[in-house]
Amino acid sequence: MGWNIKMPDAEYVTLGSRELDGLVREVVDKKKVAIDTETDGLILHKCRPYYWSMCFKSEMGRERRITLPADTLGAFKPAFNDYEKKWVFANAKFDMHMLSNLDINIKGLLVDVQVMHALLYEEQPHGLKDIASTLLGWKWTDFTDTFGSMRAGICVCGGSKASHFNKDGICKKTGCAEFRQVGPLDLLRRAEATNMNLLIDYAANDAFGTWKVFEKLDEDLAKEDTWSLYDTQWPHIKTMWDYYYKTEMPFTRVLFACERNGLRVNKKYLQDISPGILRDMATLRSKINELTGTMMKTNGPMLAEYFIGKCGLRPHKMTKGGKSGVQKPSVDEKFLDWVATEHRDKVYGEVARLLCEHNKIEKQYGTYIEKMPGRLDAQDRVHPRLNQDVARTGRLSSSDPNLQNVTGGEKDLYKLRNSFIAKKHHKLIVADYSQLEMRLLAAASQEPAMMEIFHKNWDIHMGNVSIVYGIPYEDMVEAKKIDKAVGKKDLPESALTDYVKRCLSLRGSIKQIGFGLNYGMKEKAMAARIGCSVEEAIDTIDKYMATYPAVRAFFASAAEDARRTGYAFTLMGRRRYLPDIIARDDYTRFRAERQASNMPIQGTAAEVCKMAMINIYEDVELREKYGYEMCLQVHDEIVGECPDEHVDIVVPRVREWMEHPFPTDIGVPLTAEIGYGDEWGNAKKG
DNA sequence: TACGGCGGCGCG
């Protein structure tokens, strides 16, 4: 098996066996137990464990490594109900879902070795097999290698004894043509029938590996000091061990609750808007075919051939070239937009416009109309995963589906955000931080002038313009009002005087500067973004930096510190190692520098939202008395659901936790805007 | 036929 250590024999304990009662008693007494499940699939809301395994240190100081059938789980309820016990998992939320689907609900603390690993080795993969192999030098075969491929078909008539299909889809054994895709369950059944010992051994490996990896990571976290911008403010978080157990471990339970709740989807709404979208796409497609005289694919290399080869346009940039390394002209939205405006009177200008429109609709249709119904549970709720060990900055990521990139605002042509709704007699509570990253920039740099803007509760971009250019803040506010009124046709165009226009344009450009700096943008890119000359961009940046010298110093020291220490860090002391910061290659090094200046801001913003969510979750009354349940986080936004009658109590309470995520002040006020409504897209601020 | 890479684009 590739093991180079002495491993305890795998035990197998079944329901009704003589050993079971003794084992339950022993587990009840344990402070820490590693467990893992073997399930019939990966779907969070419906798959179930068929076997499970555990590992813990017995009285003799020796690890026990045990596989059990799922029907034994009920016997361990006394252990699962212990609030103090630490349950060690690899990918805890997944196993929690599987157990929960059998109505087994673990009350104790959820320790996840993958999350622990992500804190120390954020640049590496965090799967259990990867961790075990890099930390301990252990390897064992994965599920597919042990039990066979899931790709082959399986015969329905064959029952639990799996029979493979030939290439024509006919069962080799019976000639039966009725088949379905092989799932993990089929493989487990096959293993049961053919080699039960292998199954027992394999299942026990995962729990044992989890346990050994846990022991190592637990020690290593304690050796790792946090280095925080504000370390004196949290004397109780001295090491990464402290950080893990006080922050990430409780957060896992919060995320599990979010995933478990999911969001309700209005299936009928999706059905209703589907035909119209299909019609729009078909219309666009036929127009494109007509104009180009071909059955043109709407994306892919054919586009380059058409615009560059056939129409003779000059490409803006080239693609990377893939495996073959053949670079082709890039046909992205920017290019299509350019063609559509520069050549609007030509046939291909119109084609570009139509392609642009079509491709956006196609993407949204595929993602949110076509695939969504298959993801829903019996209550029409979708359960996106909220991954705690993916983003190197410490942010969450969302997948299956990703609800952190649902189209919104103007681009949401078919109001897809409104397909996410509250359940009956409930409202969605949508809470947003305002200008979180800009506030954290002010706090991290301790720039007094910028902090002052937030203390006065000014709009940061208008405040920046006001200070950098000496324009009275009131004028900026007035300009924005006029702009809004003209937009609504309450005022004539003539109300937009040159002065008002100047105020508005300065706000726009300084806003881009603010974002650009966070991303480590250089003046050239800034100029392109703002739509001004490079000289003007340099001038604006200079003015900005002269006004906020501490901000300049902050960005400079972010890169310098990373060069000296090898890593960038956040307010709570999470690190991101950046070996490329000393790369000889300029492009590589510059990228590391941009990452170094972005990490403290983006990473700290992630921590702010994380702490807020923990606070909200641990405010038990919110849940148990007022029925508030969290559903989703979109980086600086927390989406929850609560009964209609409790909205007035829940909203200010959620706001309070968001605005005070830490036990101490960070020197800049944080503010959250909270809206509620029946649909995600319509949650009105109130 | 399945998979991985890539281009492109959605969000913060």
Add this chain to the structure above:
DNA sequence: AAAGCGCGCCGCCGTA
């Protein structure tokens, strides 16, 4: 040669 941080997913294409 390249100069915008962090993600995930779609369709397409080349590959085995």
